[in-house]
Amino acid sequence: MLTEKFLLGRGREDLSAQEKQILEDSVAEVRSLPPRHRLVRAGQPVQTSTLLLEGFICRYMDDRDGLRQLVAVHIPGDFVDLHAFPMKRLDHDVATLGPVKVATFDHATLKTITERHPHLTQRLWFSTLLDAAMHREWIFRMGRLGAEGRVAHLFCEIYARLAMVGLAKDGCYTLPMTQPDLAEACGITGVHVNRVLRLLRERKLVTFRANTVEIMDPAGLASVGEFNPDYLYGTSATPAGAFA
Amino acid sequence: MLTEKFLLGRGREDLSAQEKQILEDSVAEVRSLPPRHRLVRAGQPVQTSTLLLEGFICRYMDDRDGLRQLVAVHIPGDFVDLHAFPMKRLDHDVATLGPVKVATFDHATLKTITERHPHLTQRLWFSTLLDAAMHREWIFRMGRLGAEGRVAHLFCEIYARLAMVGLAKDGCYTLPMTQPDLAEACGITGVHVNRVLRLLRERKLVTFRANTVEIMDPAGLASVGEFNPDYLYGTSATPAGAFA
DNA sequence: CGAGAATTTGACTCGGTTCAAACGGTGTGG
DNA sequence: CCACACCGTTTGAACCGAGTCAAATTCTCG
Structure with a gap:
């Protein structure tokens, strides 16, 4: 099952068998990508979101001199840019670290989920909030350590x-x-x-x-x-x- | 209208008159709070979320020595701890800066919204993602400036x-x-x-x-x-x- | 008016940067 | 198959931004 790692250890058990199947059936495409490959560029409109299956992905922003600041590191099971669904565009770049395998979800499909499956939607929402919690911890790390x-x-x-x-x-x-x-x-x-x-x-x-x-x-x-x-x-x- | 500033300048126009009314009718309570008052403590289970009407609120985490790291500053119109709704508990404290006026929403009421109003739900989701975007910018600020x-x-x-x-x-x-x-x-x-x-x-x-x-x-x-x-x-x- | 906090400034210290150079892998092309 | 080029790693020395410590001043509020 492609989506088996999604929310694993974070209440995935809370999803019904039907919900898990809906998620699985919503995968539009599975792709492999090489290391150091940029998936999304800041500012571009986005119509799909990416679930990381294998490998590592990072998100980062550039400063004036082109130096990068990573704002997230993603591991298998992470819905890397699900926030692009409500946001339409991103404020940062997304790129692979090593080689990866990813599953792609069309935003049109996600929209259907939000219209028909409130509980699953809430879990998707939750997963983006986990990222926010990690962001906060990163702020703490940079500020106090x-x-x-x-x-x-x-x-x-x-x-x-x-x-x-x-x-x-x-x-x-x-x-x-x-x-x-x-x-x-x-x-x-x-x-x-x-x-x-x-x-x-x-x-x-x-x-x-x-x-x-x-x-x-x-x-x-x-x-x-x-x-x-x-x-x-x-x-x-x-x-x-x-x-x- | 209490909720008039919510998402103002960020696509609030995208909300129908009906949706705006639903939001307005969902307010459980309006309260005034003194400066330097802690609304939520990290780790505690939370059953309500807070929309800031007037004044300033901050969110912060403590380091080992009790020194604080602010992770967010909130202004009127911000749904300060909406993320507590899917998350059930928070990983940080929430406190007022100056005196504030806030509107409180019961999570039970929010749950009803997510079950009946997918589009409004998506806008609520979006507002929590705005916070995440600001978190990322704060990481950048701490890391590169x-x-x-x-x-x-x-x-x-x-x-x-x-x-x-x-x-x-x-x-x-x-x-x-x-x-x-x-x-x-x-x-x-x-x-x-x-x-x-x-x-x-x-x-x-x-x-x-x-x-x-x-x-x-x-x-x-x-x-x-x-x-x-x-x-x-x-x-x-x-x-x-x-x-x- | 007095107490406690916030602001301001100075002197010294220190963690982290910068600049520089050497060393080690690894992939590619001759 | 080796040579070279390109990264990444490692280490040293000098420098600088920010922290620390300390004290004086101003502000705020009971």
């Missing part, structure tokens, strides 16, 4: 989210990001990311090599990143609590 | 939003925030906010005194803050374009 904390927090967040959809365990996961990418996500320099990674490694908290994150001390890392997974709205059965 | 730019950007954003609902003109508006408040919104120190304000004043860009913002050079301020109002999704008739 130093460089070390920011990187630690990001590693914790992605681990917790991947664990919820069964793509991470024992503190290990694949993350197709470079050090400059991390820098763009954390609002610091690529050079400084490197120094921070060395520190975190030396303190036996986490290592990041060859696109692989290995969290050696979850509690310690969560402490450095002041990470509390409540904002991810996982259900009680969800492994996000590993950090609690 | 220096202290000066952050303060400049914030002043620009609030001006553009107030102008859309008719509460600011000629670059002037009232903002019941202290310098420490600004600091909490911008991720810098209160002391440094003071220095930045002096700089901006000396450069004849903007002054902030006695809860009053006076933008003397809109274009210059927008340039320092790398401010582009597109993310506010104003309509073409909207004064937000004053900064474009």
